[in-house]
Amino acid sequence: MLRTNTCGELREKDAGKEVTLCGWVSTVRNLGALVFIDLRDKYGITQLNVDPKIYALTNVRSEYCISAKGKVVLRSEPNKDLPTGKIEIAVTEINVFSKSETTPFELTDDTNASEDTRLLYRYLDLRRPIMQKYMKIRSDLNFYTREYMNQHGFQEIDTPTLIKSTPEGARDYLVPSRIYPGEFYALPQSPQLYKQLLMVSGADRYFQLAHCYRDEDQRADRQPEFMQIDCEMSFIDREDVLNVIEGLLKYLFKKIDNVDLPDFYRMDYSVAIDSYGCDKPDMRFEMLLNNVTDIMSKSGFKAYEGKVVKALVVPNYADKVSRKNMDLDNLTAKKFKVFGVSHVKMENGVLTGSVVKNFSADSQEKLIKKLNLKNNDLVILCGDASFSNCSYALGALRSEYGHKLGLDKKNVYKPLFLINWPLFEKEADGHYESLSNPFTRPIDEDLPLLDTDPTKVRSTSYDTILNGVELSSGALRIHDSEVQKKVFEILGLSADDINSRFGFLVKALKFGVPPEGGFGIGIERLAMELAGTDNVRDVVAFPKNLKAYEPMSDCPSFVPTADTDILGIKVVKEDTSEKK
RNA sequence: GGAUCUAUAGUGUAGCGGUUUAUCACGUCUCCCUGUCACGGAGAAGACCGAGGGUUCGAAUCCCUCUAGAUCCGCCA
Numbered sequence: 001m002l003r004t005n006t007c008g009e010l011r012e013k014d015a016g017k018e019v020t021l022c023g024w025v026s027t028v029r030n031l032g033a034l035v036f037i038d039l040r041d042k043y044g045i046t047q048l049n050v051d052p053k054i055y056a057l058t059n060v061r062s063e064y065c066i067s068a069k070g071k072v073v074l075r076s077e078p079n080k081d082l083p084t085g086k087i088e089i090a091v092t093e094i095n096v097f098s099k100s101e102t103t104p105f106e107l108t109d110d111t112n113a114s115e116d117t118r119l120l121y122r123y124l125d126l127r128r129p130i131m132q133k134y135m136k137i138r139s140d141l142n143f144y145t146r147e148y149m150n151q152h153g154f155q156e157i158d159t160p161t162l163i164k165s166t167p168e169g170a171r172d173y174l175v176p177s178r179i180y181p182g183e184f185y186a187l188p189q190s191p192q193l194y195k196q197l198l199m200v201s202g203a204d205r206y207f208q209l210a211h212c213y214r215d216e217d218q219r220a221d222r223q224p225e226f227m228q229i230d231c232e233m234s235f236i237d238r239e240d241v242l243n244v245i246e247g248l249l250k251y252l253f254k255k256i257d258n259v260d261l262p263d264f265y266r267m268d269y270s271v272a273i274d275s276y277g278c279d280k281p282d283m284r285f286e287m288l289l290n291n292v293t294d295i296m297s298k299s300g301f302k303a304y305e306g307k308v309v310k311a312l313v314v315p316n317y318a319d320k321v322s323r324k325n326m327d328l329d330n331l332t333a334k335k336f337k338v339f340g341v342s343h344v345k346m347e348n349g350v351l352t353g354s355v356v357k358n359f360s361a362d363s364q365e366k367l368i369k370k371l372n373l374k375n376n377d378l379v380i381l382c383g384d385a386s387f388s389n390c391s392y393a394l395g396a397l398r399s400e401y402g403h404k405l406g407l408d409k410k411n412v413y414k415p416l417f418l419i420n421w422p423l424f425e426k427e428a429d430g431h432y433e434s435l436s437n438p439f440t441r442p443i444d445e446d447l448p449l450l451d452t453d454p455t456k457v458r459s460t461s462y463d464t465i466l467n468g469v470e471l472s473s474g475a476l477r478i479h480d481s482e483v484q485k486k487v488f489e490i491l492g493l494s495a496d497d498i499n500s501r502f503g504f505l506v507k508a509l510k511f512g513v514p515p516e517g518g519f520g521i522g523i524e525r526l527a528m529e530l531a532g533t534d535n536v537r538d539v540v541a542f543p544k545n546l547k548a549y550e551p552m553s554d555c556p557s558f559v560p561t562a563d564t565d566i567l568g569i570k571v572v573k574e575d576t577s578e579k580k
Numbered sequence: 581g582g583a584u585c586u587a588u589a590g591u592g593u594a595g596c597g598g599u600u601u602a603u604c605a606c607g608u609c610u611c612c613c614u615g616u617c618a619c620g621g622a623g624a625a626g627a628c629c630g631a632g633g634g635u636u637c638g639a640a641u642c643c644c645u646c647u648a649g650a651u652c653c654g655c656c657a
Contacts, residue, residue: 031620032613047617062607079617102608105591108618112592112606116649169657189657216656335583335653437657546650 002067008044012086014072019089021046022067022097024127025060026107036088039068042132047088049073054094063100063107063124069093115537120551122542134531134539137256141527142209144255145229148248154207154231159194161187161211166501168437171215173224181568187213187225190520193505195232196439196477199516200508207231209523218546221469221525221536225544229472229526232518238460238476241517242266242417245464245472248521249415256530264464265416272418273388277310277395282468283414285407287312289394290371296381299363301355303340307383308390313371314378314401318345321378329397333382338393340383346373355381399468408467410532415466423459424490432490436461439484439505441476441517447483454490460517471526474519481509 003022010019023041035055037048048068060066070091079085104121105113109130118125125131146156165172165186172186188194191210198206210230218224229248233241246264253259265283272281275288289310296309314321326343333341344353351364351373359367371379380397384390402408423442424432432454434440442450446457461475478484484506488498498506527539537543544550564571 027617027619029616029619030613031616034614034616036616036619038617045617049615052614075615077615077617082617085617102590106607114587114591114649117591166657170655192657214656217654219656220651222656331584332652337653434657440657547648 006043007039007041007046008083010046010072010084010087010089012074015074015087017072018070019072020067020069021048021089023065024100025062025064025066027062028060030055037068037091039066040127040129044083046084047075047079047082048091049088050091050094054091058094058096060094060096061100061102063103063127065097065100067095067097069095115535116545116551119537119543119545122552126541131538134527134533135541137527137530138523138539138541140256141252141523141530144252145207145209145248148251149207149231152205152244152247154205154233155203156208157198157203157206158208159188159191159198159210163188163194164504166193168501173213173215176567176569178567181566187211189214190228191230192437193502195230195518196505196516197508199232199234199477200511200513202234203232204235205233206518210520212520215548218544218548220534221528223524223536223540223543224548226536227523229521229523230518231474231520232516234514234516236476236515236517238419238462238517241474241476241519242462245417245474245519245521246415249464249466249471249526252526253413253530259413261413261415265414267416267418269418269421269458273391277391277393277398278468279418280463280465280468280470281416281418282399282402282408283416284409284412284467285402285405287314287398287402287407289391289398292367292370292381295363295366295370296359296383299359301358303358304381304383307340307385308387309381309383310390310394311367311371312380312382312394312398312401313373314380314405315374316376317378317401317405318347318376321345329380329400332396332400333393336389336393336396337386338382338384338389340381341393342381344379344381346375346377346379348375351379413466415464418463418465419461420458421461421463422455423457423487424454426455431492434487434491435459436473436475438487438491438493439477441478442483442487450483450486450490462519464519464521466529469525469529470522471529472519472521474517476515476517477513479509479513479515484509 002020004019005021007021007023021039023039026038026040026045029036033052035050035052037050037060038045039048068089068091070089072087073090075086075088103124105111105117107124107127109128111128126135162175162185165174165184170189172189174184174186177183177185190212191208195206208230210228211225212228213225215224231244233244250261253261267281269279272279274291277289289312292311293309296304297307321343330341333339342353342355344351344356346368351368356364373379380394382390382394420443421435423435423440425435427433436459441460443458443460449457459475461473463470464472478487524536524539528534528536531539533539542550542552549555561571
C-alpha cells in the first residue's frame with residue numbers, strides 16, 4: 001500500500017505515529033514561515049503542517065494528487081469542526097503523484113456551479129464530499145437490500161438486458177442485431193415478464209437489483225436508465241407482499257439514516273384522489289380537499305352551475321395572498337385544464353373576495369360552516385366538469401401551499417400504500433386500457449364486474465408512497481387463464497396481438513401458475529429520499545441530462561457508416577457533430 | 581408535442597436605453613506574513629455580455645429568430 005492511513009481516521013490517540021497519507025490537495029494556506037495543507041480523500045480531511053522548505057520543493061496547488069509522510073502531532077489550536085481536528089501531520093516528505101490544472105469550478109459542497117458544468121467534469125464534481133456521501137448511500141442501499149432479501153429467503157437471479165421488444169407501455173431503447181441484420185433487441189423497461197416466468201419455474205422468492213431503461217422524456221426525478229429493487233413471490237396474498245416492502249424499507253431507513261419509519265398506512269385510491277387530489281399523497285400535512293359541489297353548484301354563481309366544485313382551505317393565509325399569487329395559482333390549475341379557480345378570504349367573520357358577491361347569502365353561510373372557516377383563512381375554490389381534473393388541480397395547489405407554509409418537513413416520514421386502483425381506464429374513444437399491465441390481477445370480489453362494468457373493477461396493484469414520492473409499485477398477477485382471457489378481451493387484444501407481443505409468456509401461463517405478486521422499488525427515488533435531495537442526478541454517478549444526453553462523454557453520438565451497414569441499418573440523419 | 585424560466589471573466593452574480601475603459605465575490609497569478617483552518621495584507625491578469633437579425637443617433641439593456649440548459653404538462657403499461 002502507498003498509504004498507511006486514510007485522511008478521515010487519525011485521532012488524538014494516534015499522536016506520535018509515523019504515517020503516510022494519500023489524497024488530493026483541498027486548500028493550501030501559506031503563512032510564510034508555515035504552510036498548512038488540507039489533504040482530502042473520500043474518508044475525510046487531514047491537515048498537513050509543512051515546513052516552507054519542503055513546500056518549496058514541490059509547490060503543490062489545489063487538486064494535486066499527492067502523498068505526505070510525517071508524524072501525527074497534536075495541534076496547538078484544534079479545529080472542533082473537523083473529526084480529525086485535534087491532530088495534524090508534521091510532514092517530512094511530500095510526493096506529487098500528479099499535478100492538476102485549475103479546476104473549472106470550486107470543489108466545495110456549496111458550489112454554485114451550474115449542473116451543466118458539473119456534469120461536463122463529473123469526475124471532479126464527484127470529489128466533493130457531499131457527492132461522496134450520495135455515492136455511499138447508493139452502495140449501502142444495494143448492500144442492505146441484498147442482506148435483507150437474503151435473510152428473508154429471497155434468491156437473487158439476473159434476467160437478461162437484451163430482450164424482445166414489446167410494443168406495450170413506454171418506448172423501448174433498441175439494440176440492433178449484427179447476426180440478424182435489421183432486427184433489434186430491446187433493453188428491458190423492467191424485468192416484469194421474466195420474473196413472472198421465474199414464478200412459473202418455481203423460483204418462489206426472487207429479487208434482483210435490476211437495470212431498467214425507458215425512452216421517454218425526462219424529469220428532475222426520472223432518468224432514461226435507472227435501477228429497481230425488483231421482487232416477485234409465489235403463494236402469497238397482497239398483505240404478504242406489502243409486509244416485505246414495509247419490512248425492507250424500514251430496515252433500509254434504519255440502517256442508512258437511522259430513521260424509524262412509522263407503520264405504513266393503507267389508503268384507498270379513491271380517497272387519495274378525493275381528499276389529496278393526487279395519486280401520491282403527501283401525508284405530512286392535512287389541508288384535505290373538500291367537496292362543496294352541493295353548496296356551490298346552486299350558489300347562484302353561474303360559472304359553478306352544474307360543475308364539480310371543490311375547496312382547499314389554507315389556514316391563516318388570507319393576509320399573505322397577493323394578486324400575483326392568485327395568477328400563479330391559475331397557471332397551476334391551467335396545467336390540469338381547469339380554469340374556474342377563485343380565491344375567497346375569511347375576514348372579520350364574513351367571506352370577502354371579488355367573486356363572493358355572486359354567492360347567495362345562504363351558500364356563503366353553508367360554506368363557512370362546512371369548511372369550519374376561521375378568520376384569515378384563505379379558501380381556494382375550483383370548479384370543473386371533470387371530478388378528476390378538479391381534484392388534480394386543487395391537489396397541485398395543496399402541495400404548493402403546503403410547501404409555502406413549510407409543512408413538508410424533511411425529517412418527517414409518512415409512508416403509505418395506495419391500494420384498490422381501478423384495473424382499467426376508459427379512453428376518450430371508448431376503448432379500455434390497463435392502468436398497470438394486462439397481467440394485473442383484479443380483486444376477487446370484483447370479478448363479476450368484468451362482464452358488467454369493467455371501469456368499476458379494482459385491481460390488486462399497490463403503490464408505495466413516501467412524503468408525496470412514489471417509491472414503488474407492484475401487483476398480484478393473474479394465475480387463472482379464464483380471467484386472463486377475459487381481461488385480454490376487454491382490452492381488445494386479438495389472439496394475434498397477444499401472440500406477437502407476449503406469446504411466450506401466455507404459453508408459459510398454461511403450465512401451472514402459482515398465485516404470485518411482487519414489486520419494483522425505484523432505487524434512485526429511494527436514494528433521493530435517504531439523501532434528502534430532490535434531483536435524481538445527485539444520486540447517479542454519471543447521469544444523463546433532461547435530453548438524455550451525457551455531456552462529459554458526448555453521448556449519444558454518430559458512428560461510422562461501416563458500423564451501421566453491418567447491422568443492416570441506413571442512417572438518414574447526417575452527422576453534424578463537428579459543431580460540438 | 582406544449583408552457584414557464586435562465587444565458588454577462590474559470591465559477592457565481594450586479595447592471596435592465598447614454599455619467600460603464602461592464603459591478604462585486606470566489607478562484608487564478610506575483611509579493612509579504614510563524615498557528616491558519618472561508619487565514620490575513622498588497623498588487624495583477626482575466627468578459628467583446630449564448631448566436632444571428634432588427635429598432636435607435638446610441639443596445640449587455642427593447643423586439644424577433646435560433647441555440648443550450650433547467651422546471652413542469654403530455655408521456656412514463
